[in-house]
Amino acid sequence: MARNSDSRLRSRRAVLVAMVSLGLMACTPVYENHGFVPSDEELALVEVGKDTREVVAATVGKPAASGLLNDVGWFYVQSTYRRVGAYAPKEVDRQVVSITFDDKGVVENVERFGLDHGRIVPISRRVTESNIKGVSFLRQLFSSLGRVSAGQLLNN
Secondary structure, three states, X not given: OHXXXXXHHHHHHHHHHHHHHHHHHHOOOEEEEEEOOOOHHHHHOOOOOOOEHHHHHHHHOOOOEEOOOOOOXXXXXXXXXXXXXXXXXXXXXXXXEEEEEOXXXXXXXXXXXXXXXXXXXXXXXXXXXXXXXXXXXXXXXXXXOOOOOHHHHHOO
16 A cells, blocks of 8 residues: 555656646747848858849849849848747847849948847948948838837937
């Protein structure tokens, strides 16, 4: 009879340990990446003022999104989401690489943007002129983050 109660106690402990373990695993954050952004090494191979759309497509690949109205640029977007348990996923990072072209299809600008405390910040920039094309696309892209508009993020 003592053996029977010992085996019940052990099985209850095993069930309790299994339940606690499953509960702890459910609270472990899971990170998911969506989209594609070329690495800095790949972008270093793109020469501003020299390479064309075809060379960029062969070097880093074509993006999933291009310029909205006039097709002056290619935009590579990658987002990282954090999921914990049954809660909805939360976006914790977003990277955008913008490669713009002139009228002849030659690379004009190569820029990388990211988020820092909810603000859009340029991480790296290689430009041939000071005019940055495609900002309206970036504003639209980043405006979906939270309930803050892109205009509020860009202005101090």
